[in-house]
Amino acid sequence: MSASAHEMKSYYAGRAAYYDDVYNKPERQADIAFLREFLPERLAGRHVLEVACGTGYWSQHIAAQAASYLATDGVAEPLEFAKQRPHVDPQRCMIADVYALPASLGSFDGAFAGLWFSHVAAECTSRDD
Numbered sequence: 001m002s003a004s005a006h007e008m009k010s011y012y013a014g015r016a017a018y019y020d021d022v023y024n025k026p027e028r029q030a031d032i033a034f035l036r037e038f039l040p041e042r043l044a045g046r047h048v049l050e051v052a053c054g055t056g057y058w059s060q061h062i063a064a065q066a067a068s069y070l071a072t073d074g075v076a077e078p079l080e081f082a083k084q085r086p087h088v089d090p091q092r093c094m095i096a097d098v099y100a101l102p103a104s105l106g107s108f109d110g111a112f113a114g115l116w117f118s119h120v121a122a123e124c125t126s127r128d129d
């Protein structure tokens, strides 16, 4: 594992118990309330794969309306919180690296990744054309 991957995992492992504080900030409540309605509606009835699910804040809302839901994250500690969420099947919470998802996860017709782009390396987002 690279030093930066190790650092990232330690960071989210350490924050898992209080990560959800980001969803309690007063200035974010209107946007969060909108997304709590919007995201489940968009993925309703679909077989959804979520990558980098963290503590499962969005998983609980989207899974409530999905046909099936698989929540994945690269770090065990936040995933343990995701397993406790309503509508989330703990048997359908798995450790998986976004960049090495095994085919054995299955097939899906919906996907979700929340607050993920900050983890995408710049060279993956630039285009030459």
Ligand SMILES: C[S@@+](CC[C@H](N)C(=O)[O-])C[C@H]1O[C@@H](n2cnc3c(N)ncnc32)[C@H](O)[C@@H]1O
Pocket: 008, 012, 051, 052, 053, 054, 055, 056, 057, 058, 072, 073, 074, 075, 078, 096, 097, 098, 099, 113, 114, 115, 116, 119
């Ligand atoms: C900013 S948090 C977002 C968590 C959640 N999606 C949310 O919206 O609350 C980023 C998450 O990405 C996960 N993560 C970072 N790099 C990853 C990778 N390569 N594979 C899987 N998960 C990764 C971290 O463990 C962390 O839970």
